[in-house]
Amino acid sequence: MDIGIIGAGAIANVMLKRINGDQHENLTIKSVFVRNEEKYNHLEDEFSVQLYTDLEAFLASGIDIVVEAADVAAVKARLPEVLKHKDAMLVSVGALADGELVADLMQTAKKYDHTLHLPSGAIGGLDLLQNVQSHGELERVRLTTRKPASSLSYEDAESEKVIFEGKAADAITHYPKNMNVSIILGMAGVGIEETEVTLIADPEIDRNIHQIEVEGAFGNAEFKIENRALPENPKTSYLAAISILGTLERLNRHFSIG
Numbered sequence: 001m002d003i004g005i006i007g008a009g010a011i012a013n014v015m016l017k018r019i020n021g022d023q024h025e026n027l028t029i030k031s032v033f034v035r036n037e038e039k040y041n042h043l044e045d046e047f048s049v050q051l052y053t054d055l056e057a058f059l060a061s062g063i064d065i066v067v068e069a070a071d072v073a074a075v076k077a078r079l080p081e082v083l084k085h086k087d088a089m090l091v092s093v094g095a096l097a098d099g100e101l102v103a104d105l106m107q108t109a110k111k112y113d114h115t116l117h118l119p120s121g122a123i124g125g126l127d128l129l130q131n132v133q134s135h136g137e138l139e140r141v142r143l144t145t146r147k148p149a150s151s152l153s154y155e156d157a158e159s160e161k162v163i164f165e166g167k168a169a170d171a172i173t174h175y176p177k178n179m180n181v182s183i184i185l186g187m188a189g190v191g192i193e194e195t196e197v198t199l200i201a202d203p204e205i206d207r208n209i210h211q212i213e214v215e216g217a218f219g220n221a222e223f224k225i226e227n228r229a230l231p232e233n234p235k236t237s238y239l240a241a242i243s244i245l246g247t248l249e250r251l252n253r254h255f256s257i258g
């Protein structure tokens with residue numbers, strides 16, 4: 001499968017290394033869409049990719065799927081056009097807090113017979129949430145995220161500090177680079193207006209920790225994910241990149257788990 005990536009930051013770099021660098025047997029990154037070609041020229045030699053700054057040319061570059069690894073604004077600006085031409089996968093799922101954008105993307109995907117894939121990113125357990133929710137048996141979902149204080153610009157904090165408490169829909173507005181997980185959790189579960197979120201800046205930790213508590217008629221569940229951060233962008237967990245890789249690898253399988 002030939003892949004086009006939007007963005008060339010921390011997540012895109014893990015993907016370039018793990019797919020092109022390690023010569024993945026089924027996947028190749030062929031094209032990278034960037035805003036500043038000069039800044040990323042070195043990628044062409046290092047990973048045998050072609051850089052594009054023109055979306056039309058990028059979409060016509062012989063790729064099978066587009067992976068967005070840029071930011072919420074890029075999803076809003078680019079995905080409606082991308083989905084007319086290609087299947088797509090996006091990691092800046094926070095953009096989907098915008099109900100109008102979701103409706104637009106769903107309509108486009110249906111009209112052009114394309115699929116929008118949303119990897120689980122820096123968390124897990126979304127299969128359970130979707131199974132329970134589809135029978136109306138989910139009652140409560142709570143996310144408590146702890147990140148190193150320095151990655152949230154709270155370098156001076158001497159003890160842990162709650163910096164946000166509220167619903168996922170508001171969390172992503174205040175922390176668009178840190179709370180994508182709350183939106184995918186909301187979409188899989190009780191909705192972004194009902195999903196309860198606490199974000200804590202913690203000077204004692206060096207991992208991005210997501211604790212998810214779920215209650216419903218089925219019983220209850222807890223997941224705790226202690227993520228290693230990416231050195232290039234400590235806000236972002238390594239698992240977020242790996243979740244894209246895993247989702248891409250599963251696309252062409254003839255069996256499915258979960």
Ligand SMILES: NC(=O)C1=CN([C@@H]2O[C@H](COP(=O)(O)OP(=O)(O)OC[C@H]3O[C@@H](n4cnc5c(N)ncnc54)[C@H](O)[C@@H]3O)[C@@H](O)[C@H]2O)C=CC1
Nearest residue numbers: 007008009010011069070071074092121122177180236240
């Ligand atoms: N779903 C999840 O669980 C997670 C999602 N994320 C999100 O994934 C996205 C990527 O994360 P990182 O790689 O760590 O970010 P990063 O900041 O290291 O890299 C993003 C890259 O995209 C580029 N970019 C921004 N807008 C663009 C546009 N319109 N066109 C082309 N390139 C553009 C930037 O110049 C930068 O090189 C972010 O939105 C981040 O918040 C991060 C972690 C977890």
Ligand SMILES: O=C([O-])CC(=O)C(=O)O
Nearest residue numbers: 122178179180181236237
């Ligand atoms: O990478 C993480 O741990 C979570 C994150 O930044 C996000 O959800 O935006």
